[in-house]
Amino acid sequence: MHILKSLKLIIYVFAIISLLTSNSKSTEECFEGTSRAIFKFNLAIDNIILEPIAKGYSKLPDPIKTGTGNFTSNISVLLSIPNNLLQGDFKKLGHSIGSFAINSTVGILGFLNPAEKIGLSPSKEDVGQTLGTYGFGPGCYLVLPILGPSTARDTLGILADTYIDPFAHVTLREKEIFSTSGNALDYYSVKATGVVDFRADNIKNFESLEKNSIDLYSSYKSIYLQDRENKISNSVNEQDEWGSLDN
Amino acid sequence: MGKFRQLKYLMKKISIFITLFIVFSHSILLAYSSDPAEFVNELVTEAISKLSDKNLNKEEKSSFIEKVAKENVDINALGLYTLGELRKTSDETIIGQYQRSFEKYFLKSLTSRLSDYSSSKFEVVGYDKKSSNYTIVNSQIIPGDGSPKIKIDWRIYTKNPDVPLIRDLIVEGLSLARTQKEEFASILNSNNNDIKILISKLEEFLKK
Numbered sequence: 001m002h003i004l005k006s007l008k009l010i011i012y013v014f015a016i017i018s019l020l021t022s023n024s025k026s027t028e029e030c031f032e033g034t035s036r037a038i039f040k041f042n043l044a045i046d047n048i049i050l051e052p053i054a055k056g057y058s059k060l061p062d063p064i065k066t067g068t069g070n071f072t073s074n075i076s077v078l079l080s081i082p083n084n085l086l087q088g089d090f091k092k093l094g095h096s097i098g099s100f101a102i103n104s105t106v107g108i109l110g111f112l113n114p115a116e117k118i119g120l121s122p123s124k125e126d127v128g129q130t131l132g133t134y135g136f137g138p139g140c141y142l143v144l145p146i147l148g149p150s151t152a153r154d155t156l157g158i159l160a161d162t163y164i165d166p167f168a169h170v171t172l173r174e175k176e177i178f179s180t181s182g183n184a185l186d187y188y189s190v191k192a193t194g195v196v197d198f199r200a201d202n203i204k205n206f207e208s209l210e211k212n213s214i215d216l217y218s219s220y221k222s223i224y225l226q227d228r229e230n231k232i233s234n235s236v237n238e239q240d241e242w243g244s245l246d247n
Numbered sequence: 248m249g250k251f252r253q254l255k256y257l258m259k260k261i262s263i264f265i266t267l268f269i270v271f272s273h274s275i276l277l278a279y280s281s282d283p284a285e286f287v288n289e290l291v292t293e294a295i296s297k298l299s300d301k302n303l304n305k306e307e308k309s310s311f312i313e314k315v316a317k318e319n320v321d322i323n324a325l326g327l328y329t330l331g332e333l334r335k336t337s338d339e340t341i342i343g344q345y346q347r348s349f350e351k352y353f354l355k356s357l358t359s360r361l362s363d364y365s366s367s368k369f370e371v372v373g374y375d376k377k378s379s380n381y382t383i384v385n386s387q388i389i390p391g392d393g394s395p396k397i398k399i400d401w402r403i404y405t406k407n408p409d410v411p412l413i414r415d416l417i418v419e420g421l422s423l424a425r426t427q428k429e430e431f432a433s434i435l436n437s438n439n440n441d442i443k444i445l446i447s448k449l450e451e452f453l454k455k
């Protein structure tokens with residue numbers, strides 16, 4: 001237990017130090033060799049476990065897949081709510097609360113998505129994004145075992161997410177909110193289902209990327225960093241360098 | 248005899264005229280609108296129709312994709328963009344060599360990506376003229392299988408307003424050109440910025 005606490009502390013310190021290097025470019029690596037090795041490990045896990053499960057899952061009837069996707073998305077809105085608040089984005093906060101309330105009740109525990117039909121569209125927000133909106137740079141890039149691509153800021157964010165996410169509070173920490181309780185298994189089951197659902201939705205995209213990349217590690221890195229930039233700015237970032245290419 | 252020669256000469260002129268007319272009118276039929284939004288709409292609508300045509304085999308579809316890409320994508324500029332700053336400092340001969348390999352690589356990966364195309368609905372939803380050189384055309388694809396809409400933005404180069412060219416596709420906020428550039432940058436960084444190594448990696452891909 002003591003070792004686990006020390007390990008957590010080391011990770012926090014490492015992440016905070018990395019964050020302080022605000023001038024570092026997002027493309028800089030923390031430790032590329034290790035990240036590439038972890039990336040290979042993750043790919044092997046994906047090939048052996050995740051991809052076969054995702055392929056099996058994708059054969060399920062559409063209503064089951066849609067319902068499962070809705071259910072995990074609805075639970076993830078719980079993490080967006082405190083982050084909307086921390087970002088001071090009250091419009092999105094309204095969308096998140098409204099969507100969760102309607103889908104959890106009228107939408108039968110989130111399996112249906114009636115909130116979308118009335119124009120409520122919550123965006124997924126996490127602590128990494130919130131730190132980004134506060135002006136913290138991504139720090140260096142790294143790949144986490146199982147969890148995949150990340151940055152120093154987002155790694156810190158992942159840990160912080162478990163403290164402010166009401167769902168994690170009820171399940172991982174086994175606290176009771178509004179007479180609702182759960183355990184760690186509930187937490188990991190929902191998260192794993194969300195991962196399988198995402199992987200199943202993107203089977204062709206992953207295959208195409210794998211087939212057409214000459215450095216798959218870098219392709220994933222670029223896609224991850226672009227996605228995070230867009231999520232933090234809540235818009236698509238323009239590529240200015242095209243302006244200088246005039247032939 | 249003189250009249251016969253004159254008639255023969257006239258027939259030859261008519262024949263050349265007809266041939267040129269057919270070729271010219273055919274090329275007009277193949278060309279897309281010069282308005283960026285219309286250009287994207289016409290190009291993609293035709294591509295969807297061809298790619299979902301069950302009478303065409305894989306080779307015919309691939310050659311169609313290649314032809315359309317060569318005529319409507321600024322592959323040359325895309326190649327230079329993906330090379331980053333090195334394009335400004337490298338020798339022209341090596342750049343030329345890289346451009347040739349890049350074009351082959353681009354066309355191969357493009358045909359590979361589109362060969363498994365499944366029927367979808369496409370619509371242009373707007374555009375944003377960034378400058379006299381660039382217009383971003385916003386579009387969306389609605390997959391036939393009921394999965395969520397996919398947003399695609401097209402960076403259209405309009406320096407020659409009569410011949411718009413595609414320079415980048417931004418799929419759900421992810422720029423394909425930037426992804427390619429960063430992938431190449433990683434290879435170059437770990438190989439002392441040696442473009443020859445990048446070319447050899449591209450050639451390796453082409454052999455697969």
